[in-house]
Amino acid sequence: MKTCAECSQSIGFGEMYYSIGDNFLQFNYFEREDGSDNIFCSQQCLMDSLSVEQDEVEE
Numbered sequence: 001m002k003t004c005a006e007c008s009q010s011i012g013f014g015e016m017y018y019s020i021g022d023n024f025l026q027f028n029y030f031e032r033e034d035g036s037d038n039i040f041c042s043q044q045c046l047m048d049s050l051s052v053e054q055d056e057v058e059e
Helices: 025-029 043-050
Strands: none
Touching: none
């Protein structure tokens, strides 16, 4: 069983999860060798963890 790195929700056998595949982020952002800090139960948890923000172009 896996656990979401952001909200600690359990991710059971057969359930989908998200992770970052970019080598730069894996090397520079995530710290755990087992990859457990790169497992997220939803896109929202992934975005919250990376502090992704949405913005709007203004004139």
